[in-house]
Amino acid sequence: MILIIGTNHDDVLYYESILSSPKEEVILDKYHALVGTIASQETMVLQDVYTSYLSGILATYIINHYFISLIINVGRCEAISDSLKVGDIVLSESIVFGDVDQIASLKGTTLGQIPGYPRSFAVPNNLTRNLYTSLEKIVDKRFVLATFVSSSFFRQSKERVGEISKDEYINSLNQNIVLDGESAGIALVSQLTHVPFIAVKVVEAKAGNYTSLEDYLLVLDEYAPLGKAVSNFIGEISRTDILRIGGKF
Amino acid sequence: MAKKEVMSLKSYSKKALLTIILLFLMVLILTGGVIASIYLVLNQLLQILICSFLVLGILIALFYIVFIGKRLYDLFYKQGIEITTHNIQALSNFDKSFDYYEEDEYKELKDLNTTFKDIAKNVGGRTIISQGLAHQEVPLKYDDEAKHFVNESSLIKNMHSLIIASESYRNALIDISYNLGKETIEEKSVSRIYNTIKENLSYEHVLISFKENKQGFVVYVPAFDSINQLKEELEYIIKDISLVKKGGTTKRAVVAHVSVAIYPYSSIDNLVKDLSKARKEKKVLNIYIPERTFEFNNKLLFSSMNINNTTKLIEDVSSIVPDPKLYASNLTRIKKCIDNTSNYYGFDAAGYLGYDKDNEKYINVYSFTSKDEVIFKDSVDISKKFIQTLNAVKDSDSSYYFSSRKHINNRLALYVDQYRIRSGLFYILSRDDKPFGVLYFLNRHKDLSFDAYMKESLITSCHVLGSVLEKMDARRNVNVADKRLSEILKISGMTLYSVNKANYEIVRYSQSLLRLFPSFDPSMPCYKALYGLNKPCKNCPLKQKRHMISEINSHKYEVYPVFANKYDPTAHLLIQPQKGDDVSERFDDETLLSSFASFRTDLSNQLLSNVSGKILLLKVKNIKDVISSVKNGGYVTLIKEFSDRVLTHYVDFADVYQFNSSTLALILHDKSDEDIVSICQEICDIVQSEKVDDTHLSFMYLVKNYSANDTNDALQKTLLDALDKYKDENEDEIVFVDTEYKRSASLDGYLLEQLLSSFGEKTYDMEFTPLLSNNTRLVYGVEITPNIVDRNVNKRLDISKAIEVAHNKGFGDIYSDGMLLYLDDLISRYTYTFFMSTDISCMSLKVDHNFINQDRFIEHLKEIYSKHQLPKGFIAFEVSEDDVYEHEKEYKEIVRKAAQIGVNFIVYDYEGNKYTVASLGELGFKEIKFSKKILSSINDRDSYNQTTYMWLEAIKQQMKVNFTGVESRKSSEAIVFEGYDCGVQGDYYFKPMDEVKAFEVIRTRNMKDKDNLDN
Known part of the structure; x- marks a missing residue:
């Protein structure tokens, strides 16, 4: 089963609408996921997932209770890099925690690193490559690979955004940097459980800025084509069976 | 035009009915008669004649029956039923546009017209609070059994009742629509959207309707807190309720378009129309606020209950003058208002955050809590971002109100959570969109459940407080800038x-x-x-x-x-x-005040400029006490602060000089002795308010004149000699060196010493004002007023103030005993026989509650009455209406006791503001003296009627009436009341005069013919 996780309903709106024979599954007595098929692939669509804490817990639970072959995190993000604009689509090339500082807890730990884990979580190349291809086929808009900095602060202060944008390590991963709320939690689970994971999101605003409704319309416009691209990607991977448990990190 | 005679509708109806019955009987009889006569043997012609008359009679009767019938129809149905129905309908809508019965020559209809006119007047002038429908009683129809969705037509139809039932100030009607073409919203989406709306608009009694076209929703939100916050909630909803439109092979996301109309910005009748206008806008979210002026005839009026209480809470601060000199006392008044407001509304904490310009941060200027809840600690800086966020999210009336944690903008929630605030109100003061202060009323442990009136009353209080704080801040800024410049210029x-x-x-x-x-x-x-x-x-x-x-x-x-x-x-x-x-040694090393050298230089300037004036030396009398009790150079601090205060207060003073180590000096040109006395009195007040470690400076004041004829050296010598000569004078004493006149610098001290000296040495004068009868113009009495004059300055004392001071200092009996002794002596000298023979029946004295509260007051009066065998009412005491009001209990007792002896009490300066004439009569007062204002406005019809009414009341109470302030012939002729006499007094008749002259007037006047009495 493929797991699609979004923050709110609009994030998963398209996927729900294309699910065949959808059924409701109640997760932990609180979350109402829809299970159906997309491109003949059994898919679970989950919404109302906020912060890495929740995304990590739910991903773990679902992995333990269902056979999950791939997790896709969809939704919105904020651009830290000046090169990114509202409406741009970004794919995760690597993911880092933006709100972790365990330097003092264990010698040798770097900024953003949970002790015992890598500082950044790389997405398997094959995933990014295939999704990239699907996007090329379907989406007219700009889409790029980016580093996802994941933080449970919904709206980062401008100072913190400034710090992230100047972080040499993060810049060395990819010059396109975005901020989101949930991807790092899933990346950590993926690391532990060896379930592949990729995030693909739409830029809704410059980091630290307020999103106007007009900008939101631009985001919403991209959901359908992005959704199509993701469906296409799902179709492709189910055919080619490119998923490998224990993929490269 | 002849007046219509009023008849009773009831009796008219009875008569009409009787008439109809009689006519009917008559018709019957006639008909019977016709039939009978036809059968009788009558010739044909007679038969024809009789028949014709009968027919005519029947026709007339029938016409009359129809006429009466129509009349009754017009009266009872068209007038009675239709007009009454219309008026009842109008009344139910709080509308005063009644129809009136035309046929008001009928008593019942005339009475009904009067009733409806009264109702119209009252509805227009009164406050109406709907006690009518509770929310659940509004007869709404629902489209589903679970009562989730109200029927759209039913919702719109009952909008009026819903708004009245909610009794709240802000009600929103929201339209959520999707551009789906021919498609409709699927059922599962409907329930999902319903849940999202319900979760996010978590106000009570929110009603949701699924539109009849199945492409959207209409939502009614009663009693929301803040437009800004509603907007944020709607934005959040919008981002969660998009739909997918299928449209053939392609799918696309369709966002909801949300339109909002808000009562009372849109009136009840225009709410739905304004919503339609809002729908036509292309924006995703459009909150429509029309620019119409507030409709005066709005059916929902506001409660006066809380407005009255609000007025009481804010009335003291409303009168604040934002003078920087009064900053400390003004701030005390504002704090008191904040405390009272917080207590009244039951907040956990309240206070004021201000901007500290010097340190460029926000601080807690003042906080109040009745429940040990300090929200903003003094030691902790207030986050600038918090204040900036408040400024950004505030409503257009500068307030931010949130009834609970749920209803708060996201970006503000961060700070609200940090401070552990649960509900409350912030009122943001800003200038050029930069906040400089925040008033706050907050709760930590409970939500706010205010009704609309309380909320608006609180915001009104904040408007007033905010306005005062803004003015004070502005004035202070100007003052600080001016002072800085002044200091820089001085030092340089x-x-x-x-x-x-x-x-x-x-x-x-x-x-x-x-x-x-x-x-x-x-x-x-x-x-x-x-x-x-x-x-x-x-x-x-x-x-x-x-x-x-x-x-x-x-x-x-x-x-x-x-x-x-x-x-x-x-x-x-x-x-x-x-x-x-350069002018050397310009400043004293220690106090940094201008030095003695500067004093000499500036005095020389004065002398050279041919200017005369006064030098005022302020000798510090308690320098040892100050130095020993005030730590850390407190003496210098007190001197410096005093100097600053004086120079701020008196902008025409050049400087304050350090004359010597314990004496300050001021050079005051062009000032009179009276000016100097005022200045010394004010300085006395200033030093008492400037305390350090509970100690303040005390001065002795020496005043020396100077002119162009003087030399600097001679003046210096005189001043030094005077300092030595008068070194033992008490503090707060002013000594005029040239005349050796001495008096107390404090006003109270001065009044007391004058009063004591005047009554002790019997140097007082008395002024007599003759009281005349309006009808006869003869003198019937005298009003005696003590006149205490300070001979040194030829200034008359404010006697009532002097008496108050004497009483406060425990010397009240000196005055009252003195006055009673004088009366006793006066009567002894002239004897009662004289008064009897000259028809003088009353001697009155103006006093106040202090006078009557002396221990032996009643006994002393008894002695006088008994000694001279005086008749009732011969001695009278005049007191003001205000004084009676403030000390009613004391007066009630004394007036009764005095009346038993035969002493009367009169209320002077009476205007009827505090008491009716009847209530004064019940308290035992025997006479009222109208204030001068009554006479001066007597030509105004309403005032005249009012005065006449009071006069009549006095007559009923068997009280005398007196008009004071008769200044001219015209005003004397205005006092006319057929058959009744009253007292009159004023400059037109006699100005106040001394005792000898007064008795001469009495003697001569009362012997004159009445005809020759007009002045």
């Missing part, structure tokens, strides 16, 4: 003044200009005011565009034009001592 020895470029008139000047030119007239052009010239200086810096050298009082100065700006109509000039010509 410079002087700045500004002139109008066109005519050289001085428009502004620093205080230090007075030191150089003590007597200059600022209304004159600078060349005349400063240099005595008739035209601009030869080297005028404004013309030459460079500095000019001036010789001022034997010293050379440079005068520069500064801050040159061709657009400024004012030119600014700076005077500074020329280099090499």
Whole structure:
């Protein structure tokens, strides 16, 4: 089963609408996921997932209770890099925690690193490559690979955004940097459980800025084509069976 | 036009009915008669004649029946039923546009017309609070059994009732629509959207309707807190309720378009129309607020209950004058208002956050809590971002109200959570969109459940408080800037003044200009005011565009034009001592006040300028106490602060000088002795308010005149001799060195010493004002007023103030005993026989509650009455209506006791503001003296009627009436009341006079013929 996780309903709106024979599954007595098929692939669509804490817990639970072959995190993000604009689509090339500082807890730990884990979580190349291809086929808009900095602060202060944008390590991963709320939690689970994971999101605003409704319309416009691209990607991977448990990190 | 006679509708109806019955019977009889006669043997012609008459009679009867019937129909149905129905309908809508019965010659209909007119008047003038429908009683129809969705038509139809039932100020009608073409919203999406709306708009009694076209929703939100916050909630909803439109092979996301109309910005009747207008806008979210003015005839009026309480809470601060000198006392009043407001509304905490300019941060200026909940600690800086966020999210009325944690903007929630606030109100004060203060009323442990009236009352209170704080802040800023400039100029020895470029008139000047030119007239052009010239200086810096050298009082100065700006109509000039010509040792090393040397220099300037005035020395009497009890150089601090205060208070004072180590000096030109006394009194108040470690300075004041004939050295010597001579004088004593006149600097002290001396040495005078009968113009009594004059300054004392001071200091009996002794003596000297023979039946004295509260007051009166065998009412005491009001209990007792002896009490200055005449009569007062205002407005019809009414009341109570302030023949002729007499007094008849003259007048006047009595 493929797991699609979004923050709110609009994030998963398209996927729900294309699910065949959808059924409701109640997760932990609180979350109402829809299970159906997309491109003949059994898919679970989950919404109302906020912060890495929740995304990590739910991903773990679902992995333990269902056979999950791939997790896709969809939704919105904020651009830290000046090169990114509202409406741009970004794919995760690597993911880092933006709100972790365990330097003092264990010698040798770097900024953003949970002790015992890598500082950044790389997405398997094959995933990014295939999704990239699907996007090329379907989406007219700009889409790029980016580093996802994941933080449970919904709206980062401008100072913190400034710090992230100047972080040499993060810049060395990819010059396109975005901020989101949930991807790092899933990346950590993926690391532990060896379930592949990729995030693909739409830029809704410059980091630290307020999103106007007009900008939101631009985001919403991209959901359908992005959704199509993701469906296409799902179709492709189910055919080619490119998923490998224990993929490269 | 002849007046319509009023008849009873009931009796008319009875008569009409009787008439109909009689006519009917008559018709029957006639008909019977016709039939009978036809059968009788009558000739044909007679038969025809009878038949014709009968037919005519029947027709007339029938016509009359129809007429009566129609009349009754018009009266009962068209007038009675229709008009009454219309009026009842209008009343149910709180509308005063009633119809009136035309046929008002009928008593019942006339009465009904009067009733409806009264109702119309009352509805227009009164507050209406709907006690009608509870929310659940509004007859809404639902589209589903679970009652989730209200029927759209039912919702719109009952909008009026819903708004009235909610009793709240802000109600929103929201339209959520999707552009789905021909598609409709699927059922599962409907319930999902319903849940999302319900979760996010978590107000009570939110009603949701699924539109009949199945492409959207209509939502009614009663009682939401803040438009800004509703907008944020709706934005959040919008981002969670998008739909997918299938449209053939492609799918696309469709966002909801949300339109909002808000009562009362849109009136109830226009709410739905305005919503339609809002729908036509293309924006995703459109909150429509029309620019119509508030409709006066709005059916929902606001409660006066809380407005009355609000008025009481804010009335003290409403009168605050934002004078920087009164900053401390004003802040105390504001704090009190905040406390009272917080207590009244039951908040956990309240206070004021202000901006500290010097440290560029926000601080807690004042906090109040009745429940030990300090939200903003003094030691912790207030986050600037918090204040900026508040400023960004506030509503257009500068307030931010949130009834619970749920209803708060996201970006503010961060700070609200940090401070553990649960509900409350912030009121943001800003200037040029920069916040400089925040009033807050907050709860930590509970939500706010205010109704609309309480909320608006609280916001109103904040408006008033905010306005006062804003003015105070503005004035203070100006004051601080001015003071800084003044200090800089003083320390640098410079002087700045500004002139109008066109005519050289001085428009502004620093205080230090007075030191150089003590007597200059600022209304004159600078060349005349400063240099005595008739035209601009030869080297005028404004013309030459460079500095000019001036010789001022034997010293050379440079005068520069500064801050040159061709657009400024004012030119600014700076005077500074020329280099090499410095005035040395200008400041005292310790206190940094201007030194003795400066004093000498400036005094020389005065003498050279031919100016006369007074030198005021302030000798510190308690210097040892101050130095020993005030730590850390407190003496210097007190001296410095005192100097600052004086120079701020008196802008025409050049400076405060350190004359010697324990004496300060002021050079005051062009001041009279009276001015000096006022200044000393004010200084007395200033030093008492400037305390350090509970200690304040105490001065003894020496006043010495100076003029151009004096020399500096001679004046110095005189001053030093005077300091030595009067070194043992008490603190707060003023000594005029030239006349050796002494008096207390404090007003209370002065009044007391004058009163004690006057009554102790019997140097007081009494003034007598004859009281005349209006009808006969003969004198029936005298009003006696003590006249205490300070002979040294020839100034009359405020006797009532003096009495109050004497009473407060425990010397009240000296005055009252003194006055009663005088009365006793007066009667003894003239004897009662004289008064009887001259028809004098009353001697009255103006007193107050202090007078009557003396221990032996009643006993003393009894002794006088018994000694002289006086008749009832011979002695009377006059008290003011206000004094009675404030001390009613005391008066009630004394008036009763005094009446038993035969002493009357009169209320003077009566206007009827506090008591009716009847209530004064019940308290035992025997006479009212109308205030001068009553007579002066007697020509006004309403005032005249009012006065006549009070006069009649007095007559009923068997009380006398007196008109004071009769100033002219016209006002004397205005006092006319057929058959009744009253007392009159005023300058038209007699001005107050001394005892000898008064009795001479009594003697001669009362012997004259009545005809010759008109003045």
